[in-house]
Amino acid sequence: MKRPGPLLTLLAGLLLAVFILTLDSTTGTRSASSTYEKPSSAKSPSAKPSPSAAVTSPSPAPKRSAAPAGVYTGRTDDDSSAVAVSLRGGKAIAYFCDGHNIESWLKGDVKGAGVMRLTGADGARLNGTLKGGGKLTGTADVGGGHYAFTLDRAKKPSGIYRANSQVAGARIVGGWIVLPGGRQVGIVTRDGKPAAAPAIDPETGAVTVDGQRLTARPVTP
Amino acid sequence: MTVDPNAATQSFPPEPARRAPGPARYLVPALVAGAVAVALGVYGRTHDPSGIAFNLAGFSSTGAVKSWLASTAFFFALVQLVSALMVYGRLPGPRWSATLHRWSGRIAFLVAVPVAVHCLYALGYQTYSTRVMWHSALGCFFFGAFSAKMLLLRSERLPAALLPLVGGLVLTALTLIWLTSAFWFFRTFGVTT
Missing domain, CATH: 1.10.287 (Helix Hairpins)
Structure with a gap:
């Protein structure tokens, strides 16, 4: 040797x-x-x-094996908006965002067969069904519009991100969908007024809003 | 016959006839290097990145932990360069410069391992920006090249330029990895713990 x-x-x-x-x-x-x-x-x-x-916290191991988990992202069939759904432990959170002024956060339960009926503020609804092959299809009613979508299972850093903060006295809520390939769709709401959001760094969630550095966190149920 | 006890880069004299210098001594390190780099890349590509990992106490984020660990590794890599120049007589150095080279290298490697594990486990092999693409590729390359360097050390009578060349590759890779990660992190977020 x-x-x-x-x-x-x-x-x-x-x-x-x-x-x-x-x-x-x-x-x-x-x-x-x-x-x-x-x-x-x-x-x-x-x-x-x-x-x-x-x-x-509820022990994730037994639940996770039974319930679908993961993040699904994609665009609506009319290509106007992005949709992302995050699943875990029998619960789902979805974010619908057109990148300008229409957005909605929705949540609800996932039924046994991968069927979910999610609801959000102002009567927003999202119905989705998990298909085989890492697909999730469904429809969304947000802001008076009706959209159909097919989402694909996504890997990090794709997914839903959210940031909350106070900047110069205004309450800031930012939501982002990072699509596969790195494209982002996001809205920052300042005291309830939505506007297009600056890009986040998907790796760290860092984003600068009105001169202040915030950190957007991945959203999971 | 005298044997210099500090002659670390050579094997004991009675052995050399045993194995004729064949292509295996280059081929094995090269194949292992390729296998290591490809395996890391494939794992990073196929494994579903968890996005999370356990965090060290006392740091604000895993990004900060990794940046400091990577900077530690980079510091020891610079020690590597200096001590290697000493070993090769290009710089005046103490007699223990070979030991310094060996141990600073070990420390640099062992400090870099947790960073790489976190990268591959939590983030995966990504290509969504130029920085990230180079970092992912070089990260895999580094551990391959380092494996090759370690295996080459076990062979005797290598061409004189080979070890410095491979060592230089490892150092260059680590430098670029550090520039595309920790250096970028500190510039983006400030030098935080």
């Missing part, structure tokens, strides 16, 4: 990687389910994964 040093170095790196991967796949998921519970809470997700946090 010649000089084991370099091999031991590689082996140590490999073991370390496996060790961290194990930590990630056990601890990381728990901390996520306990911090991303509500999209409206602008809490920092950097909370440390602690055993107590895992106890207070």
